[in-house]
Amino acid sequence: MAKRPGLGAALKAAAATKTVEPKRPEPAAPPPPLERRYVPPPSRNGTAPVTVHISPEARKILRQMALDEDTSLQSLMVEAVNMLLAQRGKPEIAEP
Numbered sequence: 001m002a003k004r005p006g007l008g009a010a011l012k013a014a015a016a017t018k019t020v021e022p023k024r025p026e027p028a029a030p031p032p033p034l035e036r037r038y039v040p041p042p043s044r045n046g047t048a049p050v051t052v053h054i055s056p057e058a059r060k061i062l063r064q065m066a067l068d069e070d071t072s073l074q075s076l077m078v079e080a081v082n083m084l085l086a087q088r089g090k091p092e093i094a095e096p
Contacts, residue, residue, distance in 0.1 A: 047095075 054062075066073045082092040
């Protein structure tokens with residue numbers, strides 16, 4: 001019985017008969033435009049957010065004041081900013 005050729009010889013023979021071209025990646029298509037989940041209302045145009053951290057108790061009092069006065073927390077905070085500006089001799093320019 002004749003001895004079979006080794007695995008290395010079989011691989012060399014296969015490589016000699018078949019050339020494998022490396023796959024070139026196709027040019028990437030531009031990603032689709034991201035869909036915005038939140039679209040700010042027009043009333044926010046020309047405004048900038050200001051974040052303030054206060055105690056939960058103070059926040060609760062402010063929310064209750066807004067409810068009692070049938071207004072929004074936003075309006076109360078704008079009023080507070082304008083009062084601070086006036087107290088410091090600056091123009092009251094904050095708007096809701």
